[in-house]
Amino acid sequence: MLDVATSSMQKEAxxxxxxxxxxxxxxxxPSPLVAAIWEALCAEAxxxxxxxAALTRAMNSAVLYHASFAQxxxxxVAIKLANHDLDxxxxxxxxxxxxxxxxNIVADAAADLTAIKERDPSNTEILTPFLYFKGFVALQGxxxxxxxxxxxxxxxxxxxxxxxxxxxxxxxxPAAKMGRSIMLDHGSGLVIGETxxxxxxxxxxxxxxxxxxxxxxxxxxxxxxxxxxxxxxAKILGNIEIGVGAKxxxxxxxxxxxxxxxxxxxxxxxxxxxxxxxxxxxTMDQTLSEPEYTI
Numbered sequence: 001m002l003d004v005a006t007s008s009m010q011k012e013a014x015x016x017x018x019x020x021x022x023x024x025x026x027x028x029x030p031s032p033l034v035a036a037i038w039e040a041l042c043a044e045a046x047x048x049x050x051x052x053a054a055l056t057r058a059m060n061s062a063v064l065y066h067a068s069f070a071q072x073x074x075x076x077v078a079i080k081l082a083n084h085d086l087d088x089x090x091x092x093x094x095x096x097x098x099x100x101x102x103x104n105i106v107a108d109a110a111a112d113l114t115a116i117k118e119r120d121p122s123n124t125e126i127l128t129p130f131l132y133f134k135g136f137v138a139l140q141g142x143x144x145x146x147x148x149x150x151x152x153x154x155x156x157x158x159x160x161x162x163x164x165x166x167x168x169x170x171x172x173x174p175a176a177k178m179g180r181s182i183m184l185d186h187g188s189g190l191v192i193g194e195t196x197x198x199x200x201x202x203x204x205x206x207x208x209x210x211x212x213x214x215x216x217x218x219x220x221x222x223x224x225x226x227x228x229x230x231x232x233x234a235k236i237l238g239n240i241e242i243g244v245g246a247k248x249x250x251x252x253x254x255x256x257x258x259x260x261x262x263x264x265x266x267x268x269x270x271x272x273x274x275x276x277x278x279x280x281x282x283t284m285d286q287t288l289s290e291p292e293y294t295i
Contacts, residue, residue: 146175
């Protein structure tokens with residue numbers, strides 16, 4: 001029986017196209033944005049090495065020895081998530097398959113880095129989030145797991161989800177749909193459920209939950225629309241919509257839909273202040289406007 005199972009596994013493995021890091025020597029999705037990110041990343045790595053010789057080996061290994069942004073990104077994710085169950089080289093091959101299989105993954109990562117640089121006041125470069133921000137690396141790992149999930153490689157997708165949770169304290173289901181230009185600020189304690197959707201230009205702070213309300217099955221998680229901002233510690237529960245440009249205050253518990261361009265806060269969350277007309281997920285404006293009237 002074991003021989004039959006082993007033979008079946010070997011047959012399935014042989015059907016997966018062989019892809020390695022060398023397949024990423026050129027960008028799978030060449031674009032001006034990816035080229036600009038790679039140029040900036042290399043320049044910042046050279047500068048960091050010049051300022052501190054102790055970092056020379058690290059900068060070479062993480063950035064400068066690679067031929068493309070895709071190569072460097074694949075290596076970074078593999079180094080962070082490899083373990084004895086799936087070692088570095090095995091995981092690197094899986095990541096390369098995903099990058100070649102879905103060329104948007106690398107382009108989306110470049111857009112994420114741009115978003116972080118523009119939105120995070122503590123950071124002024126590309127190199128720092130690429131190397132050190134766990135929210136960024138966790139999101140790129142989830143993109144790989146999402147590709148695997150939709151290619152019926154469910155256990156491998158679950159393995160990567162588990163490793164992301166163990167290493168970074170970020171738990172995003174492989175089936176969750178994540179847009180681009182997303183900032184997961186800090187990332188610690190973030191939970192995003194199976195049927196959740198997070199659209200483009202969203203920013204989510206630490207300890208946020210996009211969860212269900214109990215044991216229901218099917219489509220049961222929040223849908224966060226473009227440009228929304230989710231404050232630290234917010235809990236958004238159920239298949240509800242957080243509208244375009246909506247703002248959820250820190251520590252809020254949201255169980256009802258949030259109208260586009262409005263702010264909610266509290267337990268349970270209620271609308272506060274006037275409608276606004278920007279995308280706080282981009283501007284990072286966490287203030288609440290004055291109410292339209294007072295009593």
